[in-house]
Amino acid sequence: MNHVFNSIKEVPVKDKQTLPEVQPEKTGISRRNFLKTLTGTAAGIGISQVFNPALIQALEKGLTRHPVIWIQGQGCTGCSVSLLNSVDPSIADILLKVISLQFHPTVGTCEGQLAMEHVYAVAKEYEGRFSFAIEGAIPVAENGKYCILGEMDHREITMVDMVQELAPMAGSVLAVGTCAAYGGIPAAKGNVTGATGVMDFFKTKSITTPVVNIPGCPPHPDWIVGSIVHLLESGIPELDYDGRPKLFFGNNIHDNCPRLDDYDEAFMSMSLSDPNGCRMDVGCKGPDTYADCYKRKWNSGLNWCVDNAVCIGCVERGFPDAMSPFYEPAY
């Protein structure tokens, strides 16, 4: 039956598109767009409280692509998929103008031994200068066997091995997502894998590379992109008690919720699909949660958890155990 394909001929190419510039020197990302990313698109808060003039100047000068090695432990790839949803700058601009993504298991071209050799070679070449993005938790039980990343010269490399070997060589570590930051779902009650967040793991191994936690299950793309660019332009952003940039995680969702007036007036949603009222009675964990979702909103600013259902507190160290049951009030 293969004959049915024999009729296929090459079709003339209609819409010739040019290749993107290779290794451009400047980002071409406008300062205005970048500031929009950092401050949230949904509401115009003053930029002065977020940025110092030095950073703005640096942005105007443009960036050079910064080497990033991105690995995945016990996660779902959702953080990476969320990053793809970045609006300002677009993911194409991020990949081709802002960072030089030397390894990424989902989007990188290379595989197998070639990929593993490349990771270790890049870490050596850019020692002290590359950013190491860790997505997913690190399972420490059973000698790390619950997460195998690859093999090189017949040596099996576990998540524990690679983090232990590469993190000390990195200039900075980004713990992307709640799993990497605090353990998240894999570390929830009942787990047998010893799933551990990055900072807790570093403590046990005396690794001192600075870490920026970017929690969220998954994190908003702006939180990831904003943290990376902040790192490049003016170093580690100011962090809160749980290692998160205050820029994005400094404010309480409930205290800033558009439905706070409803709460104050005890005007409560009667069911999950009731469009009106405060969501507390149907389970909202906004009062226990610090993130700027209330103004940034999700997916190009179109919607967010509280307008759709409830906040489940996905950016907090206590997620999911301290935030569940998700559909019962916290009080």
Next chain:
Amino acid sequence: MAGCNPQTEPAQAGKKIKIPIDPVTRIEGHLKAEVEVAGGRVVDAHVSGGMYRGFEQILIGRDPRDATQITQRICGVCPTAHATASALALDDAFGVELTDNGRIARNLILGANYLQSHILHFYHLAALDYVNGPDTAPFIPRYAKNDVRLPKELNDVAVGQYLEALEIRKICHEMVALLGGKMPHVQGIVVGGSTEIPTREALDAYAVRFQKVRQFIVEKYVPLVYLLAGPYGDLLKTGVGHKNLVSWGVFPLDNKGNTLLKPGVYTDGKDYAVDPAMIKEYVKYSWFEDSTTGLNPTQGKTLPNPNKPGAYSFIKAPRYNGKPHEGGPLARMWATNPELSKTGREKLGVTKLRDIGDACFSILGRHVARAEETALVATALEEWISQAQPGKETFVPTPIPQSAEGLGLTEAPRGALLHYINIKDQKIANYQVTSATIWNANPRDDMGQRGPIEEALIGVPVPDAANPVNVGRLIRSFDP
């Protein structure tokens, strides 16, 4: 760095060499493949899943309703499918019947992510096996001899579409978010329906985005897949596999069990109706306790044992009627056998999917089935947009039963998906997931039969052991 694979000797006839590929990248998750090559072809294969989190144990003791949130975190590419399977299992256990608007809202959420997932898979995961990206990270390093056969103009078009597809898939996620709250990981799919009653504005915003996405699918994605069949025609004869298929069916059209993509089992050339009792999961070669082998998911136990001798994967080996079966777009399209797209009919000179015949069971055949399915789902979405009623209830609140069982059968973009829940004292007593990748990327079973990807690897040409390009092509055609 190119060409630094340790296997530099050519694969001579008669001499067997082992080639490990670990990690297999551009997939969701952690996968290793080890192929044995003789005479320039794969003669044996082992596929290993290298990561375990233990959702089954983590779910025990929780509020049953939380399962729709927790299980989405199994896969960040297809969380909507896990939310759907979980909600269906809970709907079953809670004994709740959805409103029409609730069912349609769920279809609109799941459908938008189907488009997203298939587009992401083709362009951003699979295409780099056929197309050269720009000579910069993350497109380099790549195999020194990667067998890319496209003429420069066509390669440039494909790279342009790669970049455009990044935007298009983002728009698909905007569609998901309009009704599902946000994406990845939607808030909107819950037991009893869907949480956000669509407004006229939300449906219009969805429809505008949908038109853009559909245009891309019809004018770019589907034609490009058929174009690959020119230079890569041999890949329509490569990667046959067991030729057994399972589909549970997906996108309910009513409350009576009719679905857009049909359920069906295809075993040894014959069609059968689905009977979930025929599923058994084997673990002889998986890192799970031997005492748990051969169980139906409704009796299922998931007890890891990462040091078990002889085992090589964290994936169980599910079998239907004792045999390995492949899931995914090919299985669904084979069961449904719809009319092909206009492009497909013109290119192939045939009308329906099954008319393509054996060529379906191949590396490119699976891509063709996926692209055709994308077009089919897009057509159905247009219908559902017009059926959705602004302001009409989407959610039926129902109390948690004291004790109950529920089975949720649906289809993730990458294949058959089953969730099973057992509730005792209003808490989860047992929860089992048999996901798409478990059907496709599993190891040998207790009877010694290879898993579907392992079997499909047999015979795949590897003329150059340093550049085993076709192994990756075959694995990615399954979208594991």
